[in-house]
Amino acid sequence: MSKITFNYSKALGYIGNHEIKALEPTIDIAHKMLHDKTGLGNDFLGWVDLPAFYDKKELEKIKETAEKIQNQSDVLIVVGIGGSYLGARAAIEMLSHSFYNLLPKNKRKTPEIYFAGHNMSARYIKDLLEIIEGKDISLNVISKSGTTTEPAIAFRILKAYMENKYGKEGVKDRIYATTDKEQGALKTMSEEEGYETFVIPDDVGGRYSVLTAVGFLPIAVAGIDIGQVMEGAYEAYKDLNNSTLEKNHCYQYAVVRNILYNKGKTVEVLVNYEPSLYYMGEWWKQLFGESEGKDHKGIFPASVNFSTDLHSMGQYIQDGRRNIFETVLHIESLQEEVLIPQQEKDLDGLNYLTEKTVDDINKGIFEATLLAHDDGGVPNLIINIPEISCYFYGYLVYFFEKACGISGYLLGVNPFDQPGVEAYKNNMFTLLGKRGYEKQREEMLKRLNKL
Numbered sequence: 001m002s003k004i005t006f007n008y009s010k011a012l013g014y015i016g017n018h019e020i021k022a023l024e025p026t027i028d029i030a031h032k033m034l035h036d037k038t039g040l041g042n043d044f045l046g047w048v049d050l051p052a053f054y055d056k057k058e059l060e061k062i063k064e065t066a067e068k069i070q071n072q073s074d075v076l077i078v079v080g081i082g083g084s085y086l087g088a089r090a091a092i093e094m095l096s097h098s099f100y101n102l103l104p105k106n107k108r109k110t111p112e113i114y115f116a117g118h119n120m121s122a123r124y125i126k127d128l129l130e131i132i133e134g135k136d137i138s139l140n141v142i143s144k145s146g147t148t149t150e151p152a153i154a155f156r157i158l159k160a161y162m163e164n165k166y167g168k169e170g171v172k173d174r175i176y177a178t179t180d181k182e183q184g185a186l187k188t189m190s191e192e193e194g195y196e197t198f199v200i201p202d203d204v205g206g207r208y209s210v211l212t213a214v215g216f217l218p219i220a221v222a223g224i225d226i227g228q229v230m231e232g233a234y235e236a237y238k239d240l241n242n243s244t245l246e247k248n249h250c251y252q253y254a255v256v257r258n259i260l261y262n263k264g265k266t267v268e269v270l271v272n273y274e275p276s277l278y279y280m281g282e283w284w285k286q287l288f289g290e291s292e293g294k295d296h297k298g299i300f301p302a303s304v305n306f307s308t309d310l311h312s313m314g315q316y317i318q319d320g321r322r323n324i325f326e327t328v329l330h331i332e333s334l335q336e337e338v339l340i341p342q343q344e345k346d347l348d349g350l351n352y353l354t355e356k357t358v359d360d361i362n363k364g365i366f367e368a369t370l371l372a373h374d375d376g377g378v379p380n381l382i383i384n385i386p387e388i389s390c391y392f393y394g395y396l397v398y399f400f401e402k403a404c405g406i407s408g409y410l411l412g413v414n415p416f417d418q419p420g421v422e423a424y425k426n427n428m429f430t431l432l433g434k435r436g437y438e439k440q441r442e443e444m445l446k447r448l449n450k451l
């Protein structure tokens with residue numbers, strides 16, 4: 001089976017192979033820290049061996065429940081935020097029809113899937129309630145802590161809506177909770193209300209949790225083969241379980257991005273040429289942003305969608321401040337073939353392209369951009385993905401998770417905590433008047449010119 005590979009030849013004008021070699025001993029240490037669980041954040045390394053030692057019974061239970069949801073409902077609502085949302089959305093967007101929810105019933109045997117709890121927009125919730133009106137609904141609420149405000153509020157609203165529709169007894173069979181095995185409000189509520197629960201292992205943090213029930217239940221409901229996803233992750237687990245830089249493309253990526261960072265390339269832009277990879281970029285940003293952005297350091301992860309953004313952000317990348325490098329998700333071969341039709345009168349002057357497919361043009365844009373950005377002073381890293389498939393989704397997820405862990409250790413941070421996200425939460429609780437947060441309220445209201 002072909003593999004995901006890493007190519008940094010378009011960064012060699014900025015870094016030398018000797019610099020990569022010089023990091024070999026450090027990489028060996030970082031590898032051991034991850035595998036022997038001796039580094040910072042070692043309580044959260046359950047994801048490292050997950051593809052080899054995952055709970056097979058749980059996976060079967062997920063498949064059965066997914067089938068049940070497919071049969072019982074027209075719609076699945078997935079409530080979650082951050083790591084309890086992005087991985088599933090990335091998989092469903094990458095591996096399903098581009099217009100999945102709009103497909104007619106005879107073309108899509110699986111439920112429509114909507115996400116909630118990842119924003120606090122009244123408008124979004126109103127519109128969602130309108131779109132699900134008259135349809136049969138199942139809901140998967142996902143929260144590791146079980147206490148995150150946005151999904152908890154969205155769940156409260158949707159739970160009330162569902163109880164009104166199906167009764168308290170009826171919803172027992174339609175609400176599925178994915179949370180900690182014993183802690184948190186969601187766990188307590190699920191026990192009290194009698195919801196079926198799925199467990200997020202203690203030692204797997206939110207942004208590393210897509211290969212557990214967190215990602216797998218919604219992904220399976222969409223009709224995606226989660227066994228194949230795990231197979232891909234397992235292959236990555238085996239391929240990347242060595243610290244030989246020459247062989248380990250994932251570690252090469254971690255090393256190269258750190259060398260570039262140390263040379264002032266502080267922004268990494270993840271590039272895709274397939275709209276279905278948009279949420280892969282969102283997932284990747286959380287993974288790297290929360291893992292590395294701390295102690296006043298870390299690469300700023302950004303993402304762009306080409307060729308759309310070549311007509312907007314392309315200007316900045318080509319010509320703006322030179323603190324950027326790009327990492328391109330390059331899909332080597334696409335199944336879909338769309339031909340460019342010949343026209344008798346060549347009014348738009350495009351007849352010279354009629355021997356080519358749309359994907360040929362997309363690849364042409366990729367190669368042209370690669371050279372242009374190289375000329376413009378932007379190092380380009382390429383991650384070659386043989387094709388868009390469940391298997392390579394799993395492989396890619398594990399590739400990035402491991403690169404992120406290693407990269408964080410190279411940077412000297414704990415890649416498995418996120419202390420920075422608490423700041424806004426504390427302010428919010430204070431301002432909204434949560435009990436126990438009264439102390440700074442007055443001072444905060446003054447700062448907002450509300451007193």
Ligand SMILES: O=P(O)(O)OC[C@H]1O[C@H](O)[C@H](O)[C@@H](O)[C@@H]1O
Pocket residue numbers: 081082083084142143144145146147148151206207290418421
């Ligand atoms: O799964 P939950 O506990 O609800 O957390 C959801 C998300 O919220 C947080 O604030 C964290 O910054 C994220 O790392 C996490 O993925």
